Every structure is written in C-alpha cells, then in structure tokens.
Amino acid sequence: MNWKDLLLSFKDKLTKISTIESPLNYIDSITLRFNKGDKLNKTSLELEAKRFGISNVREVKEQTEYALVVIYRKMAHDETKTVEERFESIIEFYKRQVNLSLRTSTSVLLQQYSTPAPIAYLMGLYCGIDKPHKSSRFFEPSAGNGLLTIAGFTDNFDVNELDDIRIINLKRDNYDKVSKIDSSNQDFFKDKIKKYDAVITNPPFGALEKHEYQNFDGFTIKDLDHLMAILALSSMRDSGKSAIIIGGHTNYDEVGRIQAGKNRIFLNFLYSHYKVQDVININGDLYSRMGTSFNIRLILIDGRKKEVSGYAPLQDKTNSNQINTFQELYQRIFQ
DSSP: OOHHHHHHHHHTTOOOOOOSHHHHHHHHHHHHHHHHTOOOOHHHHHHHHHHTTOOOHHHHHHHHHHHHHHHHHHHHTOTTSOHHHHHHHHHHHHHHSOOOOOOOHHHHHTTOOOOOHHHHHHHHHHHTTTSOOTTOOEEETTOTTSGGGTTSOGGGEEEEOOOHHHHHHHHHTTOSEEEOOOTTSGGGGTTOTTOEEEEEEOOOOOBOOGGGOEEETTEEEOBHHHHHHHHHHTTEEEEEEEEEEEESOOOBOTTSSBOTTHHHHHHHHHHHHEEEEEEEEEOGGGGGGGTOOOOEEEEEEEEEOSSOOOOOOOGGGSOOOEEOSHHHHHHHHHO
16 A cells, blocks of 8 residues: 555544634643743643643644744744844744654654754745745645744745645635645646745655656656655746755765765756755754654755756765754855
C-alpha cells in the first residue's frame, strides 16, 4: 500500500474533531500562558486540553502549534522593533517554546513537522512577503497551521492543506483562499501556472513508490518533497521568488559533483530551470523543537531562467558549509 492509500485509509479512522468552541478556549488559554512565560510540556498541555474537553492527542498538538503561530505572527509584525530585533525575539521565544513532541500516527504518516519559526520568518523575508504590493499574490501549497506565512499578511496568501484540523485553523485567519487538495497532484496546479509572486513551502518528506515516479523534461523525480517542490515552483511567476525546505543534506563525490542519485537529478533540474541563489545545509538540531531532529536544506530561488540550461555547480563553486545557528542562517541569506 502506498502513502496515498495509507492516507485515505487512515483519514477514515480519524477521531472526530472537537467542537469549534473548545479549541478556541484552549488556544486562548495556552496563548495567555505562553505569553506569561509558563513552562509547558506534553503532560501540562494534555491536562489543559482536557479542561476544555479535548482528549485527542493529535488535536492537542495542532491547536498548540496554532497558538504558537498566532504568537509568532504578532512578533513578526511588531512595529516597535527592527527586523533584526523581531528575529531575535522569535529566536528567544522559540528556545523556550514547548517541544512539539506530541507525535501521533497521523503526524508520522503525513510527515507533519512544521518549520521552526525563526527559519519560517527568514524564508518569508527572503520572498518579500513582509512588504507586499497591493496586487501581490503568494502561495503556500502545504500550509500546515500557517507558520511559513508569519512574516506576511494572510489576505495576500492562498494556502492549501489536507489535514482537517489545520484547515479549520487556516480558515480562522482570513487567508484569501483556503483549499484542501493533494498538492502532489499535477492537476491541482493547472490553473496556477506562473500565478504567484512568491511560493513558500515545506512539503512532507519521503520516497515515492516506483509507479509514482514522475518525469520532468527528462529528469526522473523519486522523492515526494522533490516532486512537490517542482510542482509548487510551476505556480511561481518568471520574476518571482521562492523558499523551499527539503529533506537531507547535499553531499559530493570525490571530484566535487553532487553524489549520483535522486539529489543530483533534482538539483540539476532546479539549476537548469530556475535561478537558484543558494542551497543551504541546515543542522537538524535547529528543527528539534518541532517534534523531530532532521537535517534539511533551504533552497532559495530568485526567478525562472528564460531558457533551460546549466546544471548544479561543483562543490568548489558553492557554499556547502552546514548552518548551525539561526544567526548564521540570517547572515547566509542576507549577506
């Protein structure tokens, strides 16, 4: 059974979501406690949720994350602080943020590990979502609870998500459009080709079944996050920007080429079709408070090439150093 069949069978078994009122009361309660500086952990969150009639561990996780999104969005738009000061505030809060280790069979199945807020904020700044023009249109095709949008304004965004609880949370935030469609399906993007000024996404990681491999201009794509990244980029305007997270680090062979296999194929596709500004190896420890510690790469793209040409650079032509702190990442992006 492939991952899509597993998803469909599992969704049939999901516990019914609590009433709207209970999550809102829980969200308000823990938001207040977070702002007061209370130390909350898995046990205290579950106890707090039970006060409002929420016993589903998955819902506790999602509503807790949504409360954090609300807090981080407020920090990201604090007009009393500079961009750098906002970033430092987000880092400090993230360091004492509750560890979202409330792993459930759903979060494992869907690889539902959201982006750490400091990284999400920088991705938004890179894409310019904090300074939109009146007509600016942005897109997040695997939006979760909206963390990647915190630097921007929801009315500039179209967002998409499969998870029912997350869909309800997204609809609370007045995004311009909220959809619930499988964004690994090419059909979803047929009416979105070159539509958006910025595309920002952290798709679920994982390998595709052999029969799910897809070919793009001679490049055979074998990983889910690679596939979803390529599809998402099809919706970016030629002059648009994109920030994308994918799994793992880029490794090189003895002559400095990206090691043969799926990563070389995927990155060669990106470099031949898009103006790739950087591919940044990030230490998985920076991800740990989101429920997992997993090495990732942040891909920054500044436009589409007029003609398909080129390939991924050799190691000595790129910066393959690992980023170990959020401050290092800020300097790398905006140096």
